Amino acid sequence: MNKYDVVIVGGGTAGCAAAYTAGKLGLKTLLIEKNIHLGGTITSGLVIPVMKSGNNQINTEFKNALIDECHRLGGQTTYMGNPAWFNPEITKIALDNLMKRANVELFFDTNILGIKIEDNKIKRIKITKEILSAYNDELDIPQKELSVSVGARYVIDATGNCVVGKICNCNFLEKPDEFQPVTLRFMMGGIDLKVFSDWLQDYDKDRNVTTVEHIDGYIHLSTAYTWDKDKKWALAPLFKDAVKKGILNKYDTNYFQIFTVPGMPDTIAFNCPRIIDYRNSLEVKSISKALMLARQNIYRYLQFCRIYFPGFENAYISNIADMLGVRVSRRIKGKYIYTIDDLTSGKTFEHPVVVSNYPVDVHSNKRGKSTLKTTLKDYQLPIESLMSDDIDNLFVAGRCLSADFMAQGALRVQGSCFSMGEGVSKYIANLLA
Ligand SMILES: Cc1cc2nc3c(=O)[nH]c(=O)nc-3n(C[C@H](O)[C@H](O)[C@H](O)COP(=O)(O)OP(=O)(O)OC[C@H]3O[C@@H](n4cnc5c(N)ncnc54)[C@H](O)[C@@H]3O)c2cc1C
Known part of the structure; x- marks a missing residue:
């Protein structure tokens, strides 16, 4: 041995x-x-x-x-x-x-x-x-x-x-009442980051949570949206409109955060969907349900981004995490x-x-x-x-x-x-x- x-x-x-x-x-x-x-x-x-x-x-x-x-x-x-x-x-x-x-x-x-x-x-x-x-x-x-x-x-x-x-x-x-939602992260490719970052900087003029930097000839950016109160997110009207039109459901709007990825110049990584309709990170049944809900949500995000974000017209889902994000x-x-x-x-x-x-x-x-x-x-x-x-x-x-x-x-x-x-x-x- x-x-x-x-x-x-x-x-x-x-x-x-x-x-x-x-x-x-x-x-x-x-x-x-x-x-x-x-x-x-x-x-x-x-x-x-x-x-x-x-x-x-x-x-x-x-x-x-x-x-x-x-x-x-x-x-x-x-x-x-x-x-x-x-x-x-x-x-x-x-x-x-x-x-x-x-x-x-x-x-x-x-x-x-x-x-x-x-x-x-x-x-x-x-x-x-x-x-x-x-x-x-x-x-x-x-x-x-x-x-x-x-x-x-x-x-x-x-x-x-x-x-x-x-x-x-x-x-x-x-303890059973101590709980944080899980997230299944994913990435989209095929994005024109120049078009998207120009639009985003113009759209989010207050730059509450949006940042953009040009590094070694590449565009990097980050932005976010949550449904939490007392927050004035620039992207909020887009999410509201998408819910009204049935492109997203109201729970899809609970948390949305994106980052560019070094070495992937047409890609954005998503820190969402955050799954709230689930309870136990250790129980197979609960986790399986969360995974199924998350993948449906990811597909809705794809439709949402293509419709509402300039630069995403040809976007596609390039990667879905093979591990549920447990906090x-x-x-x-x-x-x-x-x-x-x-x-x-x-x-x-x-x-x-x-x-x-x-x-x-x-x-x-x-x-x-x-x-x-x-x-x-x-x-x-x-x-x-x-x-x-x-x-x-x-x-x-x-x-x-x-x-x-x-x-x-x-x-x-x-x-x-x-x-x-x-x-x-x-x-x-x-x-x-
Ligand atoms: C959605 C989400 C977003 C987050 N965002 C951020 C962020 O932006 N920045 C940040 O700094 N932190 C963030 N965090 C927190 C952070 O990423 C995690 O808490 C941290 O990475 C956990 O590290 P770990 O080593 O405990 O577990 P892990 O990194 O998950 O490592 C556990 C390893 O153990 C392996 N393993 C499990 N069971 C077995 C077994 N039986 N035998 C052998 N191997 C096994 C797994 O495959 C895995 O490789 C986030 C977390 C989540 C869930």
Whole structure:
């Protein structure tokens, strides 16, 4: 049986940062990913860009390495002072390159079949040994011949949904009434960005939420619309008209946000549709319903954009995310439960892994009920919020951290997830030194 210093389950936002850092620090590192590429929410979920989280962030070496590698490959730009504006397809290649450079061993398309715990520590993880498909004519082989075990001194659960913690019967913090809508992101190609950006700048003269920049000969832009009250969005009359004419339904207007994508000069990425008619991010039935509703909504957006936005006459759907965008689901009970009071008071800790000023950003399924609250000072997250309270050698990184619902709403962004992954691996390297 192969034994690793650290096994990271989940090669997404936080997991890649953890694996890269562990490998760079000389730890024997295995990264297990259920998909066939890295990046998680960034690539499978098409969630771009990485939001800015202030000037005092710590544990940023991975983020900087990713910026450099995406830049080298032509999939990065610096927009409105934010250098973490990525192309999700190029990011898949960049992440492969970074893992190779850090000597991380990678298992793609791999599922966890079981976990062996001894003396309150994970000893072995049983994983799939070969890829099974409908075309495999040996499906009657005994289960043990289809699996292999890997040994781990430390395990990092970076699965977003805290899958390892669940298999280990850990305690969790989530409550049924704590809920944020999910979003299935997508991209449209075939857009004349010059025509669209000229129209948009003229149409949204107040530039409430619209920005446009010309960078290295390419047009980049961003704009948004929501149905939340007290907001005067320039695009609002277009949405209202489309609802009146039956091109959109009224729920389609709850959130609409678009960004250009570096290296894709005729493409726009959509941070919508946000699905409000659904409740549980962990339940198959609920998620399946959300996915079906979302794809219908995406098709309506295509008709809407073609009719109302100059430059979109020949637009087409070029990509629909193959992962539902989940803002919050399972959160582990850690050695420290980080609270919204810790965040708003800017409480400091002995071993911080994250420093950020990203706002508390909690989406609601009700009109006017979303929260976007800027913090007055930087806040810190301690390493103890990434340590399982139940299993001695289990850490988490990413959105499944040990925090209350409102605090998670600020810490879930990619910049903080990168810092968590990097911070955990540095901590483990110190334990092993
Ligand atoms: C719609 C939406 C919009 C957002 N917008 C922004 C934004 O603009 N900017 C920003 O900074 N943040 C944004 N966020 C927040 C941020 O993108 C996520 O919270 C963050 O990326 C989560 O990172 P993670 O590492 O916890 O999970 P992920 O990046 O999702 O990684 C989890 C990984 O684990 C893998 N996995 C899951 N289960 C298993 C298993 N059993 N075995 C092996 N692998 C497994 C998955 O395939 C995936 O690769 C947004 C989130 C959403 C949902």
